[in-house]
Amino acid sequence: MADERITDIGPPNYEQFLPPVIKKNYGKWDYHEILKPGVMVHVAESGDKIFTVRCGSPRLLAITSVRKFADLADKYCDGHLRWTSRNNVEFLLSDESNIEPLIAEVEEYGFPVGGMGNAISNIVHTQGWVHCHSAASDASGTVKAVMDELLPRFQNMDLPAKLRVAYACCLNMCGAVHCSDIAILGVHTRAPVIEHDDLPKMCEIPTLVASCPTGAIRPATVDGVQSVEIIEEQCMYCGNCYTVCPAVKINNAQTDGISIWVGGKVSNARVAPKFSKLAIPFIPNNPPRWPEVVEAVMKIVNVYAENAKKHERMGEWIDRIGWPKFFELTDIKFTKYHIDDFKHAGETFARTAQIRH
C-alpha cells in the first residue's frame, strides 16, 4: 500500500494556540496600557487581564534559541507566546508576578525587552549575504551594528512617536522598506555583466527582456550565441534581470553599497500612509560594522528626537519643517540624485512659491 501523501492542509488552526484567557475574552478587550517599556496589559470587559512581555530578536534564530523560548513560555506563560510583525517575541502571561522573573531570564539569555510605544521597534530586514543571491550588502550585519547603537531607543520610550526602521538588501525589497520612518536599502550602482556562454543554457530570453523596467535589455547575437545586450545608460541597477536570469551578474563588490531613505509610514494615523524619500544616495559597504551607515542613522534619529513634536512621525515632522531644513539639520548633502527622474517624476517637483527663507 502506498503511503498516503498529505498535501494542501494549510496552516494549523490558530485557535489551538490561543491562551485560555484569550479564548475566553476573544473580541472583548476593553483597553490596554503600557506598564513600562516592553510590557503591556490588555484588560477585557470581563476584567480579565493578559500581560505581554516583548523582546527583540535578530530574526535569524537557531532552533536552540527557539527551544529556549519554548522553555521560558512553559515556565512563565503556560506555554503561550507569539511573534509580532516586526520579529519581536511576545510572551503572553496571565500571572503578573511572572513578569519580572521572565524579563530577568530572557535578558540574561541575550534578548532585550522593549520595542513598545514611542520607541524603535525591531528592524525588519532581509537575508543579505547569509542567504540571498542578489544582496547588494549584508542585512543581518548592518542591522546588528545599527541596533547595537539604537538599543536605548528600543529600551526606552523617549521618542516623539514610534520609529519604524527597515532594511532591504536590494531593490526587490523583500522587507518592503519603502514606507518606513528610516529605510536602509542596499543598492547596486553599475549595470550587470552578462555571461554570454551561460545565458542561453540558463535563461529564457523573452522573460529576461520583459523583466527590465526601463526596456534596457534587448535580444542580441553575441559571438554567434543567442543572448542579450544591455543599454547601459537606461539601466538603473534594480537587479530584476538577475533574479530571472543568473547569467546577468548584478553583484559588484567594488560598487555595491547602501542608501538611506526617510519619512515613510504605513499607519493611517493623522496623515495618510506615505513612501520614504531619499536622504543619502550611497554609502560604500564597510563590513563588518558599517560605521558610516550607523552614524548616518544615529544622526537622523537624534535630530528627529530633538526637533519633532510629540506624536509626529519622521515624515510628518519633515513635512512641517520642509525638506531644505531637514537636509540642513542633518548635515546631509542634497545632490542631483535626490531629484526624481523616473516615471511621474514631476509629481515631486516644487510647483509653488511657498518657500521658507
Add this chain to the structure above:
Amino acid sequence: MTEMKYKTPLLDELEKGPWPSFVKEIKKEAHRPMIQDLLGQVERSYEEKISHWKHGGLVGVMGYGGGVIGRYSDLAEEFTNVAEFHTHRINQPSAWFYNSDALRTLCDIWDRHGSGLTNFHGSTGDIVFLGSTTEEIEPLFKDLTEAGWDLGGSGSNMRTPSCCVGPARCEWACYDTLDACYNITQQFQDELHRPFFPYKWKFKFSGCPNDCVASIARSDCSVMGTWRDEIQVNQAQVLEYAKTVDIDAEICDFCPTSCIEWDGKSLEIDNPNCVKCMHCINVMPKALKPGNDRGATILIGGKAPIVGGALLCSVFVPFLEMDPKSDYEDLKELTEAIWDLWGEHGKLRERTGEFIQRVGLSNFLEEIGLDPIPEMVMAPRSNPYIFFDDEIFETEE
C-alpha cells in the same frame, strides 16, 4: 564548545554589542558540518563584500510549484556542505500564535532535516527554514504535513496571507483578522501552492487603520478594519486623560479633518467628518474606541518597487461587512473577479497594481463589475484628455 573549521574574525566582530547577534545564533548550531561551511562562506562574503549564493534550478515538493526556494553556493567546491542550501517557507498560524509544544515539534523536524537555522519570520510572514539539501526536501515535507504544517507560497502564486493580532488581543480590531486570514488561506490552497498567476499576489489582514501588518504597502489586497458609526467616547476617562494629555494640542490639533472639539469638560466629535485615522483612539485607549458598526475597507494594488515602481494600495470597497458567518463570500468574489481579469490579461511579472495603471482604473473596475465612486480617488482628474464612449449620450432613467 564546538571547534570551528574556519576562522571568522570579521563575523566575530558582530558577536560584540548588546543587540542579539545573528552570528551567535549561527554558531549555536555549529555542531553541524553545514553550519561550519556556512560560517566559512559568509566570512568570505564579508572579506570580499559580495554574496556567494546562486539561485535558480527547480526544487520543490511533488505537486507544488512554490514554498521551496533553490539556493546554491557559488563556492561549492570549497564549501561543499552548503553546495545546496535551500529555503523552505512554512505557513505560519494566524497572528503568529504558538505554544511551546508546536515550536518544539517544528524544531525537532528541522533538526532532523536541515541547518537548524530559522527566521521567525520571513518578510511575508512565513516561518522560514534556512538551508537544506535537495535530498531532504521531500522527507522534511512529509514530517511537516504529518505534524499538521504545510508550506507557504513563493513564485507567481498567492503568497502566504498574514494578519495582525486582531480580536485575540486588541480592542481596536474591527473584524476577526485571524479567522479571515485562516479562512482565505484554506479557501485558496491551490492558488497558494501552484503558481499560475502573472506574478505574486499578497493578502494582508489588518484589524484597524493602524495597519500593524503594513497591508497598504506590502500587499496586493489590503483588508483593513474600519467602522461606519460613531467613535465610542467615555467622557469620564477623557477627563482622566486630560490630567496628563494636552487634549487641544495632542488630540484636536492633530485631527486630520478638525472634527474634534474639547471645552475642558467634554469631547465632541463630528463623526460624519471623521476619517477613522485612529490618532485620538491611539492616544486615549481607555477613553475612545472604534464604533460598533464594524467591517473593513478593501484596498488593492500595493507593492514594492520591482518591476514598475512601488505602489500603495488604493480604495476599491470603502466598507465591506466581514461577518465570519458569511464565509467572506464578498471578498472571495471580488478576489476571483480580479484574478480572472489579471490572470488573463496581466503580463509576465506584472503585479495587479501595475496592471491597473496600464489598463486604467476605470476600465479595470468595469471589467470586474465595480461602479466608480469618489472614495476611490484623492481628487477627480485635472487633465481634459478624456476617452469618451457612447455612454455619455445616454439619458439616465
